[in-house]
Structures are given as structure tokens and as C-alpha cells.
Amino acid sequence: MSGAFANTAIPAARRFAAFASGVQPPGEVLDAVGCQVLDTIGICLAGHTLHHRPRIENVALSFGAGAATALGSREPVSAPAAALFNGCLAHGLEADDTHIGAVMHGSSILVPAALAAAEEQDADGQTLLWAVALGWEVAIRIGLGFPEAFFKNGFHATALGGPFAAAVVAGVVRGLTEDQFVSALGIAGSQSSGVFEFMTDGANSKWLHGGWPALGGLVAASLAQSGMTGPETIFEGRAGFARAFARQEDAATFVEACDDLGAVWHCRDVAVKLYPTCHFIQPFLECTEILLRDTPADRIASITCFVPEGAAALICEPWHVKLRPVTIYQAKWSLPYCVANLLVHGSIDVATFDRQDPDETVMAVANKVRFEVARTSFPRHLPGRIRAVLVDGVERTIAVDDVLGSPSRPLGNERLTRKFRDNTRASLIAGGADDVIAAVEGLRDGISARDLGRTLRAATIRPSGRAPSSPSSKVASSPV
Numbered sequence: 480m481s482g483a484f485a486n487t488a489i490p491a492a493r494r495f496a497a498f499a500s501g502v503q504p505p506g507e508v509l510d511a512v513g514c515q516v517l518d519t520i521g522i523c524l525a526g527h528t529l530h531h532r533p534r535i536e537n538v539a540l541s542f543g544a545g546a547a548t549a550l551g552s553r554e555p556v557s558a559p560a561a562a563l564f565n566g567c568l569a570h571g572l573e574a575d576d577t578h579i580g581a582v583m584h585g586s587s588i589l590v591p592a593a594l595a596a597a598e599e600q601d602a603d604g605q606t607l608l609w610a611v612a613l614g615w616e617v618a619i620r621i622g623l624g625f626p627e628a629f630f631k632n633g634f635h636a637t638a639l640g641g642p643f644a645a646a647v648v649a650g651v652v653r654g655l656t657e658d659q660f661v662s663a664l665g666i667a668g669s670q671s672s673g674v675f676e677f678m679t680d681g682a683n684s685k686w687l688h689g690g691w692p693a694l695g696g697l698v699a700a701s702l703a704q705s706g707m708t709g710p711e712t713i714f715e716g717r718a719g720f721a722r723a724f725a726r727q728e729d730a731a732t733f734v735e736a737c738d739d740l741g742a743v744w745h746c747r748d749v750a751v752k753l754y755p756t757c758h759f760i761q762p763f764l765e766c767t768e769i770l771l772r773d774t775p776a777d778r779i780a781s782i783t784c785f786v787p788e789g790a791a792a793l794i795c796e797p798w799h800v801k802l803r804p805v806t807i808y809q810a811k812w813s814l815p816y817c818v819a820n821l822l823v824h825g826s827i828d829v830a831t832f833d834r835q836d837p838d839e840t841v842m843a844v845a846n847k848v849r850f851e852v853a854r855t856s857f858p859r860h861l862p863g864r865i866r867a868v869l870v871d872g873v874e875r876t877i878a879v880d881d882v883l884g885s886p887s888r889p890l891g892n893e894r895l896t897r898k899f900r901d902n903t904r905a906s907l908i909a910g911g912a913d914d915v916i917a918a919v920e921g922l923r924d925g926i927s928a929r930d931l932g933r934t935l936r937a938a939t940i941r942p943s944g945r946a947p948s949s950p951s952s953k954v955a956s957s958p959v
Contacts, residue, residue, distance in 0.1 A: 552936070596652040681810075
């Protein structure tokens with residue numbers, strides 16, 4: 480059934496603007512978003528403890544002081560600094576959630592943007608949650624509207640759609656009018672960027688694909704409120720988004736994806752990650768963990784992973800590079816490296832990738848891993864299937880219909896809370912995790928964005944800029 484904003488004669492930016500300025504998300508959507516906020520904060524704090532990461536704070540904190548929170552720091556910073564820094568932390572760890580159908584990592588952009596904007600504007604907690612929910616709906620429809628088109632042209636959907644979604648987030652917090660929302664979206668279109676070339680040599684510039692859209696959305700909303708105008712036809716125009724990035728003359732699929740705005744809330748269907756790796760790898764890790772429950776690793780001669788074609792291009796090709804990733808960051812997109820790490824070490828967590836170089840022992844075992852392209856339910860679901868051949872010739876096949884943490888197999892609040900505690904064990908003082916959980920849970924009941932920020936800063940275990948004394952805690956490494 481079409482939503483209230485279904486009208487192909489109206490430009491998409493206008494439809495998004497009417498939606499963002501005129502819709503209140505239902506309570507169950509805000510509950511889901513609250514869980515995403517907590518998960519994202521935990522991921523940022525885990526990322527902050529890494530020994531081997533780009534020191535984004537050296538740039539972000541030069542933006543000056545303000546009322547916003549740079550996660551892991553005790554001192555308030557400016558909203559642009561917080562959006563950039565927290566967005567990089569949230570996305571760079573590769574533990575952020577995904578809307579699988581849209582292939583969109585929304586929370587790593589939307590939560591940093593919302594927290595920064597809401598602290599700056601002294602907004603209440605419910606407004607923060609509304610902003611994230613509305614921004615998610617825009618981001619998801621951009622992803623659903625151009626299926627696989629961005630990746631085929633070398634672009635990262637999250638980085639392209641993120642500035643639009645973050646502009647909606649900041650616009651909701653700032654109370655933009657419908658016309659100002661249109662301009663904010665038009666301005667955001669000039670900030671869409673992000674290519675996959677980092678995969679070639681394992682550069683970690685992909686961290687920026689979370690931080691830059693969050694910052695860009697704040698800037699777009701501020702400029703629109705200050706009188707700058709943006710093109711209303713930013714999405715479907717002659718030189719607009721669809722033609723520039725998707726290489727499509729016809730935006731019919733995008734129009735169709737927008738038809739249920741206000742009627743269907745896709746942000747409830749976001750999948751949470753269990754491991755700090757590419758999401759496409761995770762069902763195969765789950766299958767391998769199931770295998771290892773009753774099969775010692777030294778009895779496994781080979782493992783064949785049956786990978787969807789759309790995922791194989793990212794996690795399997797070129798295979799010789801995946802077998803021996805150049806950098807540890809590149810290893811996060813290597814199916815054989817990640818599976819082999821389970822065989823060698825028995826787990827995958829934040830510490831797995833917090834090292835200078837890839838593990839030679841793991842790369843040697845990676846030669847046991849193979850892949851075949853298979854027809855699956857991807858991208859509607861993220862299934863996994865492996866066939867293991869043991870040293871005595873016995874074969875075992877293990878499959879999951881959808882990855883754990885997906886809408887069809889949700890983690891539940893208890894496991895999400897456990898993941899948050901694991902992620903923040905090295906970052907927060909004793910009792911700090913309880914305080915942050917209570918603050919996030921209170922966002923709908925009177926806790927303001929600044930209250931949350933103050934709680935986070937007070938709970939931080941060390942001053943900003945000091946390296947942690949031990950490797951980071953796990954991102955919940957086991958599905959059991």
C-alpha cells in the first residue's frame with residue numbers, strides 16, 4: 480500500500496522533506512532506534528580504545544570547543560567535531576549495523592549526527608530518537624532505490640546516501656521548515672562521496688565514510704536554515720544523484736522505494752553485527768563456529784563457503800589478495816582470513832584486528848578456505864552455507880538461513896546489552912555502563928541529549944588522547 484507521500488510528480492527531495500517535517504515515528508520504532516543508539520555508542524567506545532587506528536581526533540578536535548561529546552573524551556567539543564569523530568569511530572571498527580536489503584550502514588552516521596546536533600541545540604531525547612528514525616527511512620530508500628548500482632560503479636552506498644540522511648537528522652533537531660529540508664537535501668547532494676578504492680591496498684580511509692556524511696549533514700542543515708538553497712531535483716534531475724552515481728536515466732525503482740514513506744518503517748529491520756568484519760562474512764563465521772563446537776580445528780582439511788554473487792565481489796575477489804591481505808584493515812573484508820582466524824584462535828573480536836599487520840599463522844591456514852558462487856536469498860537475507868571436509872574424508876555441511884542479528888533472528892535486548900558491556904569494558908569506569916544504559920533508556924522519558932552527553936563524559940575512564948594500556952575488549956564474538 481502506498482504511503483501518504485506517494486506521488487511520482489513530486490521530486491523525491493520534496494517528498495522526503497514533507498515526510499521529515501510532518502511525521503512522528505510510532506513508539507515501537509523509537510524502541511528499535513534506542514537499541515541502535517546504545518549499540519552505536521558502544522561501538523564508538525570500543526573503536527576509541529584501538530591501538531592501531533587513524534588519530535582522527537587530531538583533526539576533529541581542532542574544530543574547537545562546544546557542547547557536544549566526542550566519545551572517549553571527557554571534554555565537550557563542537558558539534559562538527561563530534562559528528563566527524565564519532566562517525567569515523569562508529570564506522571571504522573566495522574561492527575556497525577546494516578540494513579541488508581539497502582546495504583546501508585545507517586547508525587554509524589545517524590547516531591553521531593543526531594547526538595552532535597541534539598547536544599548543540601539542547602534538544603530532548605525523544606527528538607534525538609525521532610531524528611535517527613526519520614533519517615534511517617531516507618537512507619534505506621536511497622539504498623533500496625538503486626540496488627547494486629552504486630557498488631558496480633565503484634561507490635559506497637553508505638557514504639553516498641549518508642549526507643542526505645544526516646541532513647534530515649540535523650534538520651529534525653533544528654526544526655527546519657519543509658522548504659528548508661528541501662534545500663538541506665539539495666545541499667547534501669554536493670557532499671555525497673565515497674569510493675571503494677580503499678579495498679585495493681587496504682587503506683583505512685573508509686573510516687571517513689561514517690564521519691564525513693555525519694558532518695556533511697550537519698553542515699547542510701545549518702546552511703539551509705541560514706538561507707542557502709539546494710536543487711529540489713537533486714535526486715532525479717538531469718545532473719542529479721541518480722545519473723551521477725547510479726548511472727541511471729530512469730529512477731523508477733527509487734520512486735517505488737519512496738512510495739511507502741510514512742506507511743512502512745524499514746529501520747526496524749536493521750541487522751546488528753556480532754563480529755567487527757564486513758557483514759557479508761558473518762554468516763560464514765557463524766557456520767564455522769557451529770562446526771567448531773564438536774570438530775577440532777586440526778581435523779578440518781578444507782572449508783568451502785557458498786557465497787552469493789553480490790557478496791563475492793567484496794569478500795572473495797581477487798582471491799589471491801583475500802588469501803594474503805596487505806593490511807589488517809583489508810583483512811576485515813577477507814572471507815578466508817576471517818574464517819581462518821576462527822580456526823586458529825577460536826574467536827573474532829576487536830583485538831583480532833588491533834595489530835600492526837595481518838597474522839602470518841592465520842594467512843597460512845587461510846589456504847584451507849575456498850568459495851563457490853551460489854544462488855541464495857541475498858540480499859533480502861544474509862544466509863550462509865559451508866561444506867567442511869575433514870582429514871578422514873568425512874564431509875559436513877552447515878547452513879544458516881539468515882545471519883544472527885538480522886530481523887528474522889534478532890539478538891534480543893539481553894544480548895545487545897551484553898555486547899554493549901563487552902564493547903565498553905575498557906572505556907568506562909566501574910558502573911559507567913549501567914549509567915549510560917539508563918540514560919539511553921530514558922531518552923523518551925525526560926533525559927535530554929545533553930544529559931546523555933554529560934553521562935558519557937563522566938563515565939569515561941581516561942582523559943582524551945591517552946592510549947589504553949591493554950587491547951580492547953571483544954565485540955560479542957560468539958553467537959551462543
